[in-house]
Amino acid sequence: MSIRVRFAPSPTGYLHIGAARTGLYNWLYARKLGGKFLLRIEDTDLQRSTDESTRSILEGLAWLGLDYDEELVFQSANADKHRAAALRMLAAGRAYRDFTPKEERSDKNVKQAIAERARDRAEEGFDMRANPYRDLPSAESEARAAAGEPFAVRLKVPREGRTEFMDAVYGPQARAYAEIEDLVLLRSDGHPLYNLSVVCDDIEMGITDIIRGQDHLTNTHKQVLIYEALGAPAPRFAHLPLILAPNKGKLSKRKHGEVVSLTTYRDRGFLPDAFRNFLALLGWSPQQSEQEIMSRADLIAQFSLAGIHRAPAVFNFNETDPRQWTDQKALWMNAEYIRTLPLAELTPFVRAELEASGLWRPEFATDERAWFEQTVEAIRHRFFTLKDFSGQGRAYFADEFEFDEAAVTKNLKKEPRLKELLPALADHLAQVEPFNAETSEAALRAFADEHGVKAGLLINAGRTALTGQAVGPSMFEVFALIGRARSVARLRAAAERV
RNA sequence: GGCGCAUUGGUGUAGUCGGCUAACACGCUGCCCUCUCAAGGCAGAGAUCACGGGUUCGAGUCCCGUAUGCGCUACCA
Secondary structure, three states, X not given: OOOEEEEOOOOOOOOEHHHHHHXXXXXXXXXXXXXXXXXXXXXXXXXXXXHHHHHHHHHHHHHHXXXXXXXXXXXXXXXXXXXXXXXXXXXXXXXXXXXXXXXXXXXXXXXXXXXXXXXXXXXXXOOOOOOOOOOOOHHHHHHHHHOOXXXXXXXXXXXXXXXEEEEOOOEEEEEEHHHOOOOEEEOXXXXXXXXXXXXXXXXXXXXXXXXXXXXXXXHHHHHHHHHHHHOOOOOEEEEEOOEEOOOXXXXXXXXXXXXXXXXXXXXXXXXXXXXXXXXXXXXXXXXXXXXXXXXXXXXXXXXOHHHEOOOOEEOOOOOOOHXXXXXXXXXXXXXXXXXXXXXXXXXXXXXXXXHHOOOOOHHHHOOOHHHHHHHHHHHHHHOOOOHHHHOOOHHHHOOOOOOOHHHHHHHOOOOOOHHHHHHHHHHHXXXXXXXXXXXXXXXXXXXXXXXXXXXXXXXXXXXXXXXOOOOOOOHHXXXXXXXXXXXXXXXXXXXXXX
């Protein structure tokens, strides 16, 4: 049977990078094995699910290049089928009606309340099978239901035995039934619950392999029980190590903000290829090579569940240092992609960035196309994100640009004579014909000798005058790119800043 | 509290059947290159492989225990 996997996020917020990685691994697995990668939106929690989140998830997946097969499935649309499945289990004696009135939830610290209750129960040797309605004669159960008494439907977990399954990452797993509660399948208002919905949909969609976060490892035992009760074969499972924050705690939007949102990386100038590459390596590594820079095709070719780690991965970043707003290796990898990608693949991204910041001119794609490509080629080598093209790189595309203050101090204010030298140099360069990297270099060096100053003084001052920056490509390359007229004008204008 | 999972330099990881003087990448330091900064090249610092026992001629690798972290333990997903 051919492979069918699914990515099943719940639309209760932006797409978390951990979830994105889960999607990526599913996608890689399907593409590698020629299977299908399906997408299901788990929107059964109607209070928390939003259309905006769904859109954000779709956008994020599209950005990463994770195309899905077949129709998008909304879990909420299948609620009737889930209810029917619960009723089938009820009829088959694999589930029972629980008439216990619904507990009032103390909204505060849900997790803590659960832990406390579990502790109390453990102390008194609580029996998971103690529910008084578990063995209610079916006639009485039917009668009370018919009379309109509200009830939840619970799975009737057998008293003796254990669930077992083989996890492709964590190995053989087993859990005694005694450890598993008679979980609720249907709420007393008829609403199907997570574990039931997931299993029903996975059966319906013909899912063969479930690849998901390790936080579901213990849930899986419950789901195996549901598969059995439904008389369906369980799929294969593979659980993924979690991605942790630098303090090895949970990585959450609440605490860590936008670094955990996938769209942040798109919005802050990451190349999708670079981020996909980085994400793939967070919890997985190729078996047969030490290669780290991997294209989409490389990833597909190299991917296997065997290369997935068991230990959680720390996503490293420093909230107090803007230069380390996200993992340094991710930043490095993005820079690596920016400087090594074939130019033709990079320029569309640069164009989009320039358009977004109002720096794009149509000529860049027509008459000035060669110039545009040369410029991108010249400046991309020291950029980390696409944002740098409109930031540090602004002066190449527009005449209004900011001067970096440190650069002005270092290269212009340092030498008062520049106030006269710069306009004089401008006059000198205005005579150069033709004007290119070689001729401008010869002219500048001759000018420096003539005036008894080091060429480096004029070179560094020139770079700041022309680009507003302290760093950049070779000065003479910059002269050639900016052109004579603009170079001369900027040299003169910069004299004011000395 | 119970159950489960994990634990190799700051981070991501490699270490197949036990032979490691513990490998690679990011980051860090220095040098070279040089008009700056990157890139690139070279060199280097940084790990008694969580801790304690055991098995063995020999353990990062196998076994037991402890600690720490994380997950689950809901009529949340």
